[in-house]
Amino acid sequence: MFEIRDAILADELDAIGGLPTPASYRAVLVRKDEQDLFAGLPTRDKDPRKSLHVEEVPTPELGPGEALVAVMASSVNYNTVWTSIFEPVSTFGFLERYGRLHDLARRHDLPYHVVGSDLAGVVLRVGSGVNRWKPGDEVVAHCLSVELEDPAGHDDTMLDPQQRIWGFETNFGGLAELALVKSNQLMPKPAHLTWEEAAAPGLVNSTAYRQLVSPNGANMKQGDVVLIWGASGGLGSYATQMALNGGAIPVCVVSSPEKAAIVRTMGAELVIDRSAEGYAFWSDEHTQDPREWQRLGKRIRELTGGDDADIVFEHPGRETFGASVYVAKRGGTIVTCASTSGFQHTYDNRYLWMNLKRIIGSHFANYKEAWEANRLIDRGLVHPTLSKVYPMADVGQAAYDVHRNLHQGKVGVLTLAPEEGLGVRDAEKRARHLTAINRFRGV
Structure with a gap:
């Protein structure tokens, strides 16, 4: 691993493919x-x-259509918190069921679960059948792992019955020095x-894109009033940027004056x-x-x-x-994911059916949506909302911060990268967006 890290730090990416697999x-x-x-x-x-x-684990076998990636940085998502507290269920049930699917999937059913979805x-190695990517490519990964052997997945891969979230419902996730992904997860x-900035948006940025922008979600248009819960958080901070970019009118709900100041910036x-x-x-x-509910609805109308x-x-x-269903306009849309405060929802259905509102369930994103969301990052139209970065040895504290809502935006984790600030290739573009990139830092 040290040879691989040193080659990356020395910008000797052409040599990566010739180094032995740890x-x-x-x-x-x-x-x-x-x-x-x-x-x-x-x-x-x-x-x-x-x-x-944090433990030493064997490197998994590389299968067809897969890639082994040397991970410089990752980040903590709420699914890492769920895994770490074994709630609402232990993720080992996911790994057991996946392991029964076919011989290659059996690798994932282990007495340990390597976590992380960013x-x-x-790229260190690619399996047979991988043509788009090669060793030495600098990449980020989205977290949709899909078998794509069922016809249901070929219209929208999120509808594939064997769709899983990598690092949550599969093993060999991104909070590690190496990660195993399917090649169609790479971007x-x-x-x-930097490495840590690039690792921060993946899951939440793609999730927000499908949930808010995509026709598979709310299909937001110019002029829409969008109520965004947790607008300074890991998911809401990207939804806020997309609403502003798309000509919508975000109404940002936060929980402190400090968070209010962030969304105003x-x-x-x-x-x-x-x-x-x-x-x-x-x-x-x-x-x-x-x-x-009524008081919140009145407040939204006062602001808008x-x-x-x-x-x-x-x-x-x-x-x-319950409040969300009530405050949506007649004919409006409530688009939902995650349920970080609880999965059992209760609302007054009269306000839904009699006012012709819609509830849309949204879960992560397909490859096209994730690619478009990453393109917004690359174009400097949406920016990482990274607030703090931990070394891998302190990942428990990073997850604790997210669990107890002690964070803003996203919390990053250095894996192979020895320090922050590495990995920048386009300094000129970075200089144009530096204020926005650092908006959440130190908050």
Whole structure:
């Protein structure tokens, strides 16, 4: 691994293909024999620092249509938190079911799970049948792993019955020195970004693109009022940028004055600090308060000059979903993913059916959508929202920050890269966008 890292740092990428494949590598993982570690504890008290381990693991066999990538940097997503706290289910069930699919998939069913659904790095090896990519290519990876042997997947790969999220429902994820991906997960690394910056957008940027922009999601148009929950967070920060770029009118919901200031630096003008304004959508654990829905709807109309939300960008889930359905305009759209505050949603269906609203479920993105989202990053139209970077040894703390919402934007993790700031190829483009690239840093 040191030879590979040193070749990358020395810009000797043509030599990468001639270096031997390491027999093992360091990876962030959870252990199958610890999947009951947090049994009986409430979600908030489950601590990723206790369950995420950095260990040496064997390098997996490379199969047809796959690539082995030397990972310079990765990032923490909420699915890493779910994996680390074994909630709502242990991910080892995913690996067991995948392992039964065919002989090559059996590699994934192991007593440990290497996690992580983002990476930026350099292609080390490619399997048979891979023509677009070669050793030495600088890449990022999106997290859709799909078998593509079912006709259902050939219209939209997210509808393939064997669609999985790499590093969550598969093994050999990106929080490691090496990662195993399918070649159709790879995309060009934006040349003006560092390794850690390039690793940050993948999952959330692609998810926001499908959820908000794509015809498979809300199909946002110019002039749409878009209510964005958690607008300074890992997902919402990209939705906010896309709404502004697309001529929409974002109404950004945040939870502190500091977060309100961040979204304003992105260009958002309509901001609701839900903590300062005291919104409490549940009067107790079992009862929602429709008066708070009404108060939120009134506040949105005050900010927009009388308009309700055409689109509600919904991802908190249980805590906010009743309010989201209520405040969407007549004929409006609630597009939902993630459910980070709980998967069991309760809402008053009268406001949905009688006002002809729609709920659209959205999950990650297909290759085309992920490629378009990455192109926005590469063109400098959407920027990474990286706020803090940890070394791989401290990945438990990074996941803890995300779990406890102590972060802004995205939290990065250095894997092979020895320090921040490396990997920039286009300094001129970077200089044009440096203020926006660093918008979240140190917040």
